[in-house]
Amino acid sequence: MSFTRRNALALGSAAIAVTLLPLRAFAASEKSMEAITAFADGATVAEGGIELTTPEIAENGNTVPVEFSAPGAKRVMLLADGNPSPGVATFNFGALADPSGSTRIRLAGTQNVIAIAEMADGSYTQVAKAVKVTIGGCGG
């Protein structure tokens, strides 16, 4: 096989694409974006306003403690961006409840955990926290 100019160009652009990928690490994955769009009914999602507590490093991805507090929220959705299926849980708070909670989740590997809240006024907001996972918690 001769190494043509066209092949060289194709290889070059593929290499550029690969090196560019890490830059997008903080953007949500396609599946997560779909879940967020479905949750927010297509509305724009602002940043901040939710306190999301996760460990910086989780040794065991099978049980990672996650805590959230979203003052003024009536619904909160948690996503694990890098899991085979990003959905974690959705919470619906009544008038008596404090819009907060804490649970333990599975993470397949190092990734972002995302919390999206629907506020009482119908606006949406999200935060993401990176969690480093030493041993993944899916499959086996």
Add this chain to the structure above:
Amino acid sequence: MAKARVKAPKTAAAGEMVTIKTLVNHPMESGQRKDKEGNLIPRKIINAFTATFGGEHVVAAAFEAAISTNPYFQFSFTVPATGDLVMKWTDDDGSMIEQTKTITVA
């Protein structure tokens, strides 16, 4: 059969914010693991949780497979008056676990 454990205060002041801790003994089989023969183990998780106090909706949760084994959930709410906190968990197989805790306002 799965069993739920709930930690809730027995008494509270009127309008006090109380924290409830819940834990269910349940494998939460994610449906992504394989057995020794390489067959997928079917999903079997607690997929829903609801809590009401005195008949009023407090919190409802929908859980996915990413919730850990022995699902733990902690929530807080304001106790308006003496009443029953009724909590229900729904399994993928349709079975339900129910627990009631009475919180007395002194």
